[in-house]
Amino acid sequence: RDCCAWEGVRCSNRTGRILGLDLRNRNPSDPDLGFGGPSLGGEISPSLLELKDLRRLDLSMNDFSSTKIPNFLGSFQYMKYLNLSGASFAGNIPLNLGDLSRLRYLDLRNCFLQSDANDLFWLSGLPLLEYLDLGAVDLSKAASDWLQTINLLPSLRELHLSNCRLLKLPHSLPFINFTSISVLDLSNNGFNSSLPPWLFNLTNLVYLDLNSNSIMGG
Numbered sequence: 001r002d003c004c005a006w007e008g009v010r011c012s013n014r015t016g017r018i019l020g021l022d023l024r025n026r027n028p029s030d031p032d033l034g035f036g037g038p039s040l041g042g043e044i045s046p047s048l049l050e051l052k053d054l055r056r057l058d059l060s061m062n063d064f065s066s067t068k069i070p071n072f073l074g075s076f077q078y079m080k081y082l083n084l085s086g087a088s089f090a091g092n093i094p095l096n097l098g099d100l101s102r103l104r105y106l107d108l109r110n111c112f113l114q115s116d117a118n119d120l121f122w123l124s125g126l127p128l129l130e131y132l133d134l135g136a137v138d139l140s141k142a143a144s145d146w147l148q149t150i151n152l153l154p155s156l157r158e159l160h161l162s163n164c165r166l167l168k169l170p171h172s173l174p175f176i177n178f179t180s181i182s183v184l185d186l187s188n189n190g191f192n193s194s195l196p197p198w199l200f201n202l203t204n205l206v207y208l209d210l211n212s213n214s215i216m217g218g
Helices: 046-050 071-075 095-099 121-125 146-150 197-201
Strands: 009-011 018-022 056-058 081-083 089-091 105-107 112-115 131-133 158-160 183-185 192-194 207-209 214-216
Touching: 046 071, 071 095, 095 121, 121 146
Parallel strands: 018 056, 056 081, 081 105, 089 112, 105 131, 131 158, 158 183, 183 207, 192 214
Antiparallel strands: 009 018
């Protein structure tokens, strides 16, 4: 059987090896309607590591029933795209994700059904990251230093940190390193401060969302 012909599987034309798995649930359950399409669940098998050339993995909107995000997902040295959004995991973001040094796109929005507090130190290992969505992930451990960590990502173009319990919006930065950013969503974090001067140095910014915070003018 040629697995490269299966829906959601992308292979190299040259080597025939699997480069991408798009296994997102296209018909997730709707609590109002009470039905949805079939979804993946249970623990993710470490046999996935046999796909050594994997560059893209999308498991979004499945139901992993509060199992933990496996540490081995940080072992794919060629991974550029990882989407686990809405997949009902439990626990923490594994620090091993910081080993995905070629990663450009990371979406963990609403990925936890039950979440513990997370920090962001692992992000320093992702210098090529262009898109980051951690919406609704508990980042209360990073409340005092989240901006300094984000400032280590010079390639970042979109940042979504809505409803992450950040609480503190730093007023100053020694220098701005993420000047390529065009979309910044910091809504619903409980900020109570004035507009920080560093925001006005983001010259490529075209979308800013500070909704549901207590932000005063500069």
